[in-house]
Amino acid sequence: MIYFKKYEGLVPNTKRTLEKKVNIGTLLRGITDSELFNQCLELSEYQKLNFWDLGKTASEHISLDDTIYIMTLKDIYIGKILHHIHDNSGKLGDLLQWTKIHNALWINVISFKRVSHLFNSASRESTLKSVLAQAQNLGHDFYRLDERIKFS
16 A cells, blocks of 8 residues: 655654664664564664654554655655554654654654655645545545655
8 A cells, every 4th residue: 555644844753764774783772671672673684774653543554565655844755664563662762762742652663674755846745736635535644545656
């Protein structure tokens, strides 16, 4: 499946884990909870990965290998989901140094092997507006798309 998530404004966590990859060895060494460590152990086959959390509503829809478009005020990120980690403790988000929103824990962490980064533009906004008019809205600014977005 293909999904699109739009965020209003600037999103500081994108700079930490979508624009930069996280060293998996360092991340694993910081995990003290055995249950979380076991969930993250399969990440060890990779040296570095990108991470994100789409939130509760979106996480109920996504699956491994789904493609996600993530849009902020200035940027568009595109990635294919590699892992989905359920972390009720929120410790993984803390280790990733994510800024919390309303003090909420990051509990639905996904990883990507590779993330493409595009800068948003007026022509891309126009393309997105057209695509989203045809898409299925699954929640607040979260959509299921019928096909990949073709940006000019």
